[in-house]
Amino acid sequence: MEKTAFYTVKQIPPEETYPVRHPVLRTGLPLATCEFDGDDAPTTFHIGVYIEGKLAGVVTILENAHSRFDEERQFQLRGMAVLEEFQKQGLGQVLVREAEKEVERRGGYFMWMNARKVAVRFYEKLGYIIDGDEFIIETVGPHYVMCKKWK
Numbered sequence: 001m002e003k004t005a006f007y008t009v010k011q012i013p014p015e016e017t018y019p020v021r022h023p024v025l026r027t028g029l030p031l032a033t034c035e036f037d038g039d040d041a042p043t044t045f046h047i048g049v050y051i052e053g054k055l056a057g058v059v060t061i062l063e064n065a066h067s068r069f070d071e072e073r074q075f076q077l078r079g080m081a082v083l084e085e086f087q088k089q090g091l092g093q094v095l096v097r098e099a100e101k102e103v104e105r106r107g108g109y110f111m112w113m114n115a116r117k118v119a120v121r122f123y124e125k126l127g128y129i130i131d132g133d134e135f136i137i138e139t140v141g142p143h144y145v146m147c148k149k150w151k
C-alpha cells in the first residue's frame, strides 16, 4: 500500500478527537462514551493528523503510571484511531512517533498502552512489547499491556 505523503499534525483539544474516536472506537455508542477520564488534565495532550485539511486520525497521551511498571515518569497512550478510509497509509505510525516526540519534549521516555489484541502487531512494528497476560476489557474485548522505553 502506498504511504501517505502529505499530512500535517497538530495538538488539538479533547473534543476535536470525538469525530474520529466515535466511528472507530465507540461505533454505535452514544457520543458521550467518547469522553475519557483525564482528557482535560493539564498533563494530557491530544494529537490530530490531517490529510488535505481533513482530520484523519487522533491519539491521546496521559501522564499516568501503571502499577506493573516502576519507571518514575510513565505516559499512557489512549484513543488511538485512524478513520477507516485513511487506514494502512502510515498515519497510525505518524501519530505514535509524534506522541513519542512530545513525551520526550516533556522529559519522558517510557510509554505504555492497553493494546487491543488486533492492534498488537501495529505497536510491535513501532518497538512496543507485550508485558503480561491477555486480559479482557468488557464491551471492547481482549487486550495486552504493551510498553516501550526508548532511552
Ligand SMILES: CC(C)(COP(=O)(O)OP(=O)(O)OC[C@H]1O[C@@H](n2cnc3c(N)ncnc32)[C@H](O)[C@@H]1OP(=O)(O)O)[C@@H](O)C(=O)NCCC(=O)NCCS
Binding pocket: 024, 025, 080, 081, 082, 083, 086, 087, 088, 089, 090, 091, 092, 093, 094, 114, 115, 116, 118, 119, 120, 121, 122, 125
Ligand atoms: C490500529 C490503527 C490505529 C493503525 O493505524 P494505520 O494508520 O492503519 O496504521 P499504519 O498504516 O501506520 O500501519 C503501520 C504498520 O502497522 C501495520 N498494521 C496496522 N494495523 C495493523 C493491524 N491491525 N494488524 C497488523 N498490522 C497492522 C501496517 O500494515 C503497517 O505495516 P508496514 O509498515 O509493514 O506496512 C488503525 O488501524 C485503527 O484505527 N484501527 C481501529 C482502532 C484500533 O484498533 N485502535 C487501537 C486501539 S489499541
